[in-house]
Each structure stands twice: as C-alpha cells, then as structure tokens.
Amino acid sequence: MIKTRGYAAHNPTSPLTPFTFERREPGAHDVQIEILYCGICHTDLHQARNDWSGSIYPMVPGHEIVGRVTCVGGQVTKVKAGDYAGVGCMVDSCRHCSACNEGLEQYCEEGPTWTYNCKERGSEQLTFGGYSERIVVEERFAVKVPASLDLKAVAPLLCAGITTYSPLRHWKVGKGQKVGVIGLGGLGHMGVKFAKALGAQVVMITTSPAKGKDALRLGADEVLVSKDSAAMARQAGSFHFLLNTIPNPHDVNPYLALLKRDSTMVLVGALTALDPPPQGGSLILGRRHLAGSAIGGIPETQEMIDFCAAHQIVSDVEMVPMQAVNEAYERLVRNDVRYRFVIDMASLKQV
C-alpha cells in the first residue's frame, strides 16, 4: 500500500483537514499519477457537506485531476512514466453493459465507481479523490494530457469541460447553428468556448448583465439577459440548441420558449426538482425537447482533451493552495470565482 497525504471532510459541518490514507500498489493495468493540480467542482462542496445525502466519511473530494505518470503496470499502453494524465469523475464501471461497451461508462447500468465518495467494486474500500498527492487508477479510466496545454487549467476539463463538451457533440452543435449557453460559471464558461470552437453562433444567456463583457471575451457572439423579457421575446423560437448549466432549481419555461421547433435544451447542472415546474405546453407547442446529459464517457473525454490541444482551449482558473480549500468553498457558495478554483498540489508538500 502507498501512504498518501491529502485533505478530507470528516462530517458535514467541519472544515476539511489534513488526512493520510493508503492507495493500492499499481497492478498490471494501473497507472500511478503524481497529482499536480485538482479542480474544485461545486459537487465537491455538496458531497463534503452531505447536501445530497449519502455522503461517506472520511471523504477526500476532487475529480478534476491532472498529474504526472510516475509508474505504470506491465499491461499499460495508453501512457508511460513521465507522461501527463488526467482522471475525472469515474475510476471504474461494470465494463460489460451496453453503456460500457459503447464507451459511455457514465451511464453504466450497474453504476460507475465514482472517484470519491464511493466504494471500490466488490469491496468495502472507499475511493479517495484528487485532493491528495497521488492516485492509482486503471488505464481505462485515465486520459493522456498533451504537455502543450497549460496543465493547471486542464484540470477543470475533466469534469466541467467534458460535461459541456459531451452534449454539444452528442447533439451535433456546429456551423450554421445558433446556440445558447445558459449560466456563466464553471460549466458555462467552458460551454461558450466549446460551442464557439465548434463553429456555432454563441449567445451567452445570463441573469446578470454584469457578466456580459466577460462572456464576449470568452467567445460569445452576443449576450442575452434572461431577466429582460422584451429581449427574450425578440429571440423566441430562434435557437437550434440550448445548453443549460444552471445548477439550482429554476423556471425552464422562458428558456424553452427560445427554442426552434424540434430543438433541444439539455440540462447539465440542475439535478433536483425543476421548480417552478415546466408547462407541458412549452414542449408540445413546437415539439420541443428537454433532455439531460451527465459528464461524458472516457473515450469522449480523451477526444475532448485532444480537441482542446488542437484549439488551445483550457479553463479560466484561480489557483489556491490546498490549505485554503475551506475559504475557496466559502467563495464558491457566494459564486465568487472566475471560473474555477484549482488546487496547486505542490502546496501539500510544503506542510
């Protein structure tokens, strides 16, 4: 076993504190990664605080992991020692259901093994995430990261990136399409970058006029303030696709009205009740679709990383030391980050 230092939550209300645990020795198909950077996803905070219930403690959060491969098992072909690699939300899945067979491990019919707050398959061993020195993972669940990318700004691609990239690709967003990205946060700012790089006309849809200038800098062609009902009415029925990144319950009806006939709004952030509820008529009139999408499979995550390398796309990040994670959580609650906190794991060594 490999002694590993990290930070953990021990209950829903106390701050995260230093925590030492053990990782398995790498097997024939395993990759051992020295973690350089780990993004802070809003999910980390929800899970650490048991907001969705079902949290298991001690919990080492973190599923936006980038690092250097330090050793690989004898059967590993995807990466070699010295390469850079990433790990996202999953570290295992059943590998035999139709979803796994299609490389859509996030929809594994038996449920994927999450990078943290989960148990290893067929074991009581907890999984521990990226707020730590290193991780050992089967090569299937690692992706190769080109050294040409700014590694610290790659970390959020492993969750925020793939979560927005996957639906844009699945619904074939591209040239000649008017695409709205709803909500400008960790997910939304990646949605704008990807939709633009895919060739779409991109409209940033936000409640906050103050975010407009930044949206244009990120690549949006236009900003639509959702609280401006006249502006919303002018754009009714004009969008080919909407990527809805709002993480909280909200009224989807005004957004559905923006869709052209036979078009789709995809939810990637709002897991809980859509309250106030959608009107059936918002879907029936115009044969519109409301759909959802969860992160992305591992092959598509690799495709996204390669797409980012080709288009020089990374996340906009603010670096924090491991010791400042609790303050970062407080700022996250206040939406005070543009657009993703990333932990510099070198700070852990300085303790």
Next chain:
Amino acid sequence: MIKTRGYAAHNPTSPLTPFTFERREPGAHDVQIEILYCGICHTDLHQARNDWSGSIYPMVPGHEIVGRVTCVGGQVTKVKAGDYAGVGCMVDSCRHCSACNEGLEQYCEEGPTWTYNCKERGSEQLTFGGYSERIVVEERFAVKVPASLDLKAVAPLLCAGITTYSPLRHWKVGKGQKVGVIGLGGLGHMGVKFAKALGAQVVMITTSPAKGKDALRLGADEVLVSKDSAAMARQAGSFHFLLNTIPNPHDVNPYLALLKRDSTMVLVGALTALDPPPQGGSLILGRRHLAGSAIGGIPETQEMIDFCAAHQIVSDVEMVPMQAVNEAYERLVRNDVRYRFVIDMASLKQV
C-alpha cells in the same frame, strides 16, 4: 352565405344550445362537407367552459369531423362530390413559414387557424366547428376518407388519432421496440392500436388495474399498473419510447425512470404545469428526453387515414345524439366513456 344549424356554447357556465349561423359559399379551392359525425374531444369541453381562458362566444365546438362532400370549387383536386372527407383541428395556416412548407401546419409560426374558437385569417369572422350540419374548408385542410372505414368511428381519428400517430411515426416506433402508452382514454386507446400496428411490443401503463383487460383487447401485449411500485421498478430502464397521454398535471418522474438511455417520453395531453415537477436528475441520468407533440400536419393526417384503411383501425366509440351533448360532457368529466363520444349529426335534422 349558407345558413347552418348547430349547437353552441354562449358562456362558460350554461349548457350548449341550438344555434344557427352562416358559412361562406365555397370558393375555387373550397370543399363543402355535409357533416355525418363529429367526435367529442376533451378540448371541446375545456374551451366551451373557458378552462384555458381566451374562449370566444358563441362557440360551436368540434374538430373531429367526418362527412360527405356535397360540392367542390373549380380548382379542387383532392376530393369530388360524393366522396367522404374529414376535417381536424385546423382550417388554415400562414402557408409560407418553414413549418407550413414542411406540411407541419400545426406548428405554423404565425399560428394555425383553429377549426373553432378562432378567427378566420385577416378577419373578425369566427370559425365554427363540427357540432353543425356542414362545414366549408379549403381542400388543403381536408383529408379524403375511404368508404371502406366505419365512418362514425373515423371521426376521432382527426384529433385523438393523429395526436398519437404523429409522435409514434416521428420517433420511428416499430419492430423490436418496447413502447409504453401511458393513460387509457380517447388518446391512449388509439396509441395502443397504432403502436401495435407499427410492430412494437406494447405495454399499456395505467393507474387502474380495472382497465387491464380492455387494454389487452385493444392490442396491448402487457399491462403495467403505475401504482405498483415494485412492478414499475422491475421495468425500469427497459422502454424505447413512452407516449404519455395523461391530460392532467402528474408526476412524470416514475415514468422517466422506465426509459432506456437516450430514449424519449412524449407528452401529448398535459398542457399545463407538470406538477410535482420533474427532477433534473431523471433526465441527466440516462441522457433521457422529455418532449411534446401537437396533433399532426395535414399530409401526415392523410397518411394516418390511409394507414387506418390498410390496417382496419378505427376508434372505439359511443354514439350520442346532438341533443345529448351536455350529458356527454358530464360523463366525460367523470371519465365515463370507452373511448370516444361521437355525435351522430343526423340527430340534428330531427329537431
């Protein structure tokens, strides 16, 4: 002008009463139809009672119309005098938007002209529906009905029929698919017949075990009682498509859980708020779709009538005289009809 007798609602609370009004003389593109039968749609009742607000009085309801063509304008080619013809929910549309150009007049971007409770395009003249002796309509908005079909049982096809046929075709329901039809009423009983004729394995999903036997008679392969949570859990993730005909607000989450990954539930009945609200997670987990569909375009309505002729499909109806329309409405409120009331318009002549 052609003096025409019918029945009308004059305000939201009084019964429908005899009413005489005028139809236009048929123009070059018009078809004049002696109405033989008119189905009673739940919409008639909602509109007559101003349940959705915006009702215009006097109102002659009825948009499930079948009759005999008595004369046609000089430019008409679709039907000739002596033929049988049907008229559904629409009698006009803008005819130049993308929807109209694709034969999807129900999604006309300027709004279709509804068969009743509407105004003729560019005029203050009210449209009057099928609870009447005759109708004059442009041939584009009439469909030809083969004499081989039981005409009285054809009437409901013009709304209940096309409303269920269109989404089954649009989402390509057919052989090798497991399809659920939710709700066994005027729409649901047609959904079962069509889905079966299209080759699908059909599961009738109902709150009421008492309806099971009838569902099997209509062609369902299986009955799933939605209040049986163990039975629902056994079928989780197994449906390729769900046609949801429930007309009232209801919890869609248990139905969404029945869908396979990347599959769709289409609402055709519930126009108002989906309360309790859907969970975002019900869509995100499994990349599921919630969509809506409204009736069908005129070319597809003709296709459906021809499909019915080829497969000898009609609606299950209970005949009522025009004079009994108010009693029929009361029974409709109590769900006491299997599965559609149809007015025998010959009764109007006996007054």
